[in-house]
Amino acid sequence: MNSQSVDEAKHEEVRLMKGNEAIAHAAIRYGVDGYFGYPITPQSEVLETLEALRPWETTGMTVLQAESEVASINMVYGGAATGKAVMTSSSSPGISLMCEGLSYIAACELPALVVNVMRGGPGLGTIQPSQSDYFQATKGGGHGDYHFIVLAPSTVQEMADFVGLGFDLAFKYRTPAMILADGIVGQMMEKVILPPQRKRRTDAEIAEMCPWAATGDPRGRKPNTITSLELDSATMEQNNLRYQATYRRIEQSEQRCVEYLTDDAEYLVVAFGSVARICQKAIDDARAEGVRIGLLRPITLWPFPSDAIAALTPRIKGILVVELNAGQMIEDVRLASLCRVPVHHYGRLGGIVPNPGEITRELNRLFPEAFDASNKK
Numbered sequence: 001m002n003s004q005s006v007d008e009a010k011h012e013e014v015r016l017m018k019g020n021e022a023i024a025h026a027a028i029r030y031g032v033d034g035y036f037g038y039p040i041t042p043q044s045e046v047l048e049t050l051e052a053l054r055p056w057e058t059t060g061m062t063v064l065q066a067e068s069e070v071a072s073i074n075m076v077y078g079g080a081a082t083g084k085a086v087m088t089s090s091s092s093p094g095i096s097l098m099c100e101g102l103s104y105i106a107a108c109e110l111p112a113l114v115v116n117v118m119r120g121g122p123g124l125g126t127i128q129p130s131q132s133d134y135f136q137a138t139k140g141g142g143h144g145d146y147h148f149i150v151l152a153p154s155t156v157q158e159m160a161d162f163v164g165l166g167f168d169l170a171f172k173y174r175t176p177a178m179i180l181a182d183g184i185v186g187q188m189m190e191k192v193i194l195p196p197q198r199k200r201r202t203d204a205e206i207a208e209m210c211p212w213a214a215t216g217d218p219r220g221r222k223p224n225t226i227t228s229l230e231l232d233s234a235t236m237e238q239n240n241l242r243y244q245a246t247y248r249r250i251e252q253s254e255q256r257c258v259e260y261l262t263d264d265a266e267y268l269v270v271a272f273g274s275v276a277r278i279c280q281k282a283i284d285d286a287r288a289e290g291v292r293i294g295l296l297r298p299i300t301l302w303p304f305p306s307d308a309i310a311a312l313t314p315r316i317k318g319i320l321v322v323e324l325n326a327g328q329m330i331e332d333v334r335l336a337s338l339c340r341v342p343v344h345h346y347g348r349l350g351g352i353v354p355n356p357g358e359i360t361r362e363l364n365r366l367f368p369e370a371f372d373a374s375n376k377k
Contacts, residue, residue, distance in 0.1 A: 043117035073101030083213030089115035103142030107228035111170035128351020129183030265294030
């Protein structure tokens with residue numbers, strides 16, 4: 001570790017806070033230029049924490065409560081077009097209102113960070129936790145053939161860590177990134193190590209790093225035009241082919257997941273977010289009975305960690321996908337497993353969260369041979 005790293009490490013802090021609060025603290029420490037948002041349960045603490053911390057007085061970060069979600073995403077659009085590190089946060093119905101703007105940002109190949117702390121739907125639904133925005137996030141919530149990188153935290157620490165990771169990936173690939181958290185992760189409190197403070201980039205550094213941006217560069221280059229509108233079909237096709245090439249690079253390089261007790265597993269549970277933590281306890285209980293079962297937790301929901309699941313499939317007898325929805329990620333799991341093994345789903349709806357005992361019972365119901373074999377040993 002060099003002297004600069006040692007100095008930065010001294011400025012790390014260990015704090016107890018909510019996941020939403022961790023997002024706000026991490027955004028300031030990353031050196032975010034601007035946050036534009038609108039309150040909605042269960043993510044309102046992101047904006048409230050930023051307003052309480054008043055980062056405009058210390059780092060110069062802009063924090064603005066817009067008049068609506070539509071306004072906030074278009075402010076992000078404008079800020080991202082200048083090469084600034086800008087972000088917003090909302091919850092399910094609010095993200096739906098942002099989808100048009102997200103499509104524009106993706107088409108203009110602009111980096112930005114969006115946080116969705118999911119609540120139950122459809123419609124206004126409930127303020128209780130859900131994971132029912134999986135399709136919206138991973139399949140491109142707005143119109144057109146596009147994707148953005150989707151990160152799924154399961155801890156408050158990851159809520160903080162994924163702010164920096166999300167921005168780093170967004171700028172690397174010039175695409176929006178989303179932190180897709182369920183309401184449990186947003187509202188629960190845990191110990192978190194906050195990163196050291198980073199300086200915001202200067203205008204000169206932005207001009208150097210983002211030659212595509214509308215920076216008003218004084219060095220005499222031609223103005224950059226940033227728009228998603230293209231009336232020539234041949235040119236628009238080339239634009240789309242360029243987007244798809246970027247998505248293929250992301251799929252090849254950025255699949256991320258965590259495996260738990262998969263080395264000898266004969267059965268597999270796949271879950272993300274807070275549900276993965278519940279499943280881990282269920283797996284520990286099953287292991288105590290001699291059942292060889294493991295857990296795969298996707299960190300990137302897009303790109304989905306298909307390679308890891310495909311690698312496990314030849315020795316797996318069955319898979320259970322557990323989600324707080326009616327069955328969405330299960331489709332990607334089935335595709336990744338090439339339909340070579342049975343893939344089942346267990347989900348709770350309306351804001352009801354399963355306990356480990358429910359999941360263990362479901363595993364026993366689906367794979368009785370595994371539990372029967374363990375009882376005979």
